[in-house]
Amino acid sequence: MRVQSAPKKPTNLSLDQGLLREARSFGVNLSQAAEAGVRQAVxxxxAAxxxxxxxKALESSxxxxxxxxxPLEKFRPF
Structure with missing residues (x-):
């Protein structure tokens, strides 16, 4: 799913050196990968x-x- 582009803000990240080396060797776009990871974490x-x-509402229900x-159990076909 592609999210509409929004203005970007330069950000400094600290990454595991080995992971960074491996990502670069595969041509991984670090900005896109970091943004996708942060989006997933958010x-x-x-959800949490x-x-x-x-x-409380879920427990009550x-x-x-x-x-x-x-409520409509008698109409369930399974």
Whole structure:
């Protein structure tokens, strides 16, 4: 999935020397690879934050289903 280009800001990174050497030997674009990794880390952090923020609601919903079953269960074909 290609994300629309946004303005870039030069950033200094510290990377494992061996990994950096190997990435360069394969022609890996370090800026693109770093941005993809940071994007993935942000998505994971957002998902974890959402789960923490909504834990009580999810627990409450699960308890209701445990006690009453699924609301439309009789219409499930499986």
């Amino acid at each position: 998505q994971e952090a957002k 934050a959402w789960k923490r923020e909504n834990a 699960n308890e209701w289903v445990d006690q009453h079953g699924l």
